[in-house]
Amino acid sequence: xxxxxxxxxxxxxGAAERGTIAAPAAIVSAIEDALRPFEISIRDLPVTPAFLRxxxxxxxxxxxxx
Amino acid sequence: xxxxPFHYHAPRSLPEALDLLRRLDNARVLxxxxxxxxxxxxxxxxxxxxxxxxxxxxxxxxxxGDRVISIGSMTxxxxxxxxxxxxxxxxxxxxxxxxxxxxxxxxxGTVGGSLCHxxxxxxxxxxxxxxxxxxxxxxxxxxxxxxxxxxxxGYLTVALGxxxxxxxxxxxxxxxxxxxxxxxxxxxxxxxxxxxxAVQLSLDCGGRLTGAAIAVGGIGYAPIRLVEAxxxxxxxxxxxxxxxxxxxxxxxLGCEGDELYPAEYRRDLCGVLVERALAQAAERAGxxxxx
Amino acid sequence: MFDPQKIAVTVxxxxxxxxxxxxxxxxxxxRHELRLTGTHIGCEHGVCGACTVLxxxxxxxxxxxxxxxxDGRRVxxxxxxxxxxxxxxxxxxALSRHHGLQCGYCTPxxxxxxxxxxxxxxxxxxxxxxxxxxxxxxxxxxxxxxGMVDAALELFGGAKGGQA
Numbered sequence: 001x002x003x004x005x006x007x008x009x010x011x012x013x014g015a016a017e018r019g020t021i022a023a024p025a026a027i028v029s030a031i032e033d034a035l036r037p038f039e040i041s042i043r044d045l046p047v048t049p050a051f052l053r054x055x056x057x058x059x060x061x062x063x064x065x066x
Numbered sequence: 067x068x069x070x071p072f073h074y075h076a077p078r079s080l081p082e083a084l085d086l087l088r089r090l091d092n093a094r095v096l097x098x099x100x101x102x103x104x105x106x107x108x109x110x111x112x113x114x115x116x117x118x119x120x121x122x123x124x125x126x127x128x129x130x131g132d133r134v135i136s137i138g139s140m141t142x143x144x145x146x147x148x149x150x151x152x153x154x155x156x157x158x159x160x161x162x163x164x165x166x167x168x169x170x171x172x173x174x175g176t177v178g179g180s181l182c183h184x185x186x187x188x189x190x191x192x193x194x195x196x197x198x199x200x201x202x203x204x205x206x207x208x209x210x211x212x213x214x215x216x217x218x219x220g221y222l223t224v225a226l227g228x229x230x231x232x233x234x235x236x237x238x239x240x241x242x243x244x245x246x247x248x249x250x251x252x253x254x255x256x257x258x259x260x261x262x263x264a265v266q267l268s269l270d271c272g273g274r275l276t277g278a279a280i281a282v283g284g285i286g287y288a289p290i291r292l293v294e295a296x297x298x299x300x301x302x303x304x305x306x307x308x309x310x311x312x313x314x315x316x317x318x319l320g321c322e323g324d325e326l327y328p329a330e331y332r333r334d335l336c337g338v339l340v341e342r343a344l345a346q347a348a349e350r351a352g353x354x355x356x357x
Numbered sequence: 358m359f360d361p362q363k364i365a366v367t368v369x370x371x372x373x374x375x376x377x378x379x380x381x382x383x384x385x386x387x388r389h390e391l392r393l394t395g396t397h398i399g400c401e402h403g404v405c406g407a408c409t410v411l412x413x414x415x416x417x418x419x420x421x422x423x424x425x426x427x428d429g430r431r432v433x434x435x436x437x438x439x440x441x442x443x444x445x446x447x448x449x450x451a452l453s454r455h456h457g458l459q460c461g462y463c464t465p466x467x468x469x470x471x472x473x474x475x476x477x478x479x480x481x482x483x484x485x486x487x488x489x490x491x492x493x494x495x496x497x498x499x500x501x502x503x504g505m506v507d508a509a510l511e512l513f514g515g516a517k518g519g520q521a
Contacts, residue, residue: 048326049253049331050326050327050328067401068381068382068385069380071359071360071378071380072359072360072379073359073360073379074360074362074423099421099422099423100403100421103382103402103403103420103421104403107382107402107420108402118423169416169470169491169494170409170417170418170470170494171403171494173415173417174417174418174422256490
């Protein structure tokens with residue numbers, strides 16, 4: 001049984017903010033993909049610049065310039 | 067929260083302000099309020115008396131002299147931002163101010179206030195150190211001059227006596243054949259800098275370095291000059307190899323960090339930003355020298 | 358009052374002569390004394406910009422200014438932006454059309470910042486980065502800012518140049 005709301009053209013209703021759960025996961029996946037050559041695996045949030053810099057440096061041949 | 071109760075004073079002259087500061091116990095001077103008002107609203111500061119310097123005309127203004135630009139301590143950052151004299155004669159200060167805060171904070175915040183508050187991530191102290199600003203400090207017994215490098219005394223602490231007021235900041239005009247750059251890294255464009263670098267270079271007509279000032283902020287309670295690197299640059303040509311060498315010297319800098327931006331990360335940023343600032347300043351010095 | 362101060366301040370073109378306690382900040386004065394509650398308080402320590410008003414034409418964080426410091430000055434708040442008959446200002450109209458507001462809490466501050474931006478750039482057009490820079494002192498939890506930027510670009514960017 002469907003009961004679209006009469007209050008908007010699509011008949012859609014709010015269902016809280018569960019959709020936002022996927023966003024951080026998508027962002028982290030994108031970061032891992034962007035840094036694929038460095039094979040960095042991210043398991044914790046927040047993803048800080050300092051963490052990324054240290055991870056890249058650990059994998060790179062040139063410490064000052066990844 | 068709301069500010070605690072205090073007595074408000076709005077002196078109309080510097081002698082009146084100094085007299086109030088000398089006589090009143092637990093008094094604080096109010097500049098633009100962009101640092102002190104949050105402290106009052108959060109009740110981190112609880113003065114019994116607030117001495118507002120905002121109604122003293124002689125404390126604000128920008129004067130061009132032969133050798134220096136003289137800036138009143140109560141000159142707003144907005145004034146600096148919009149001053150053609152500063153843009154032309156002290157481009158490093160002009161570039162630094164573009165990174166300071168937001169429009170609303172620049173409209174009220176003052177140059178003197180920023181230097182006296184000495185936030186470790188503030189840009190103006192870094193520029194003042196690179197520019198070798200000279201401060202005029204007034205007290206009940208008269209005025210004294212102090213080079214800015216001797217002003218920082220500790221975390222959020224400057225060498226200002228309890229009854230003293232910073233009145234003027236003199237910035238030497240940039241010499242011909244010179245170029246400057248101010249670069250910083252922050253998470254979002256108008257955020258506090260994590261690390262910032264101010265550079266001013268001078269070249270002789272042969273293109274060799276006759277002067278180098280490199281100031282770095284965000285790695286300790288006050289900005290520092292990279293004196294060893296600066297001395298090593300004199301007489302050399304401003305090449306990318308030289309900048310890379312200087313950048314690598316920053317790897318041994320003593321650095322303080324925090325949980326979010328640890329010392330190693332800041333040192334890393336230092337190396338990158340120093341190299342970038344040197345290249346920009348050299349290009350601008352070369353461009354000017356060719357005119 | 359702990360330290361009463363007499364002030365004469367012009368707000369939205371009207372002169373108010375009154376007495377205020379020294380420690381009252383301008384935002385609270387506007388809201389409580391003058392019942393102009395369009396100016397909002399978001400953080401009260403100078404980071405959010407919800408309290409932005411214009412003082413002598415310049416945008417300020419009214420929570421970081423004491424009411425007594427507004428003595429002799431000209432203050433403009435959100436209440437003075439639309440016309441008396443309710444006609445929206447072009448900035449308000451564009452913001453609405455571009456969905457530059459949702460809950461509306463940050464909106465008065467945003468509008469006052471855009472008022473200053475518009476006035477100071479009459480005749481020349483602004484880039485997106487200049488607009489974002491001008492709005493950097495106004496935080497918004499709802500919109501993600503794009504709608505505000507779009508509204509500002511329509512008003513101040515491109516061939517039309519600075520308006521309002």
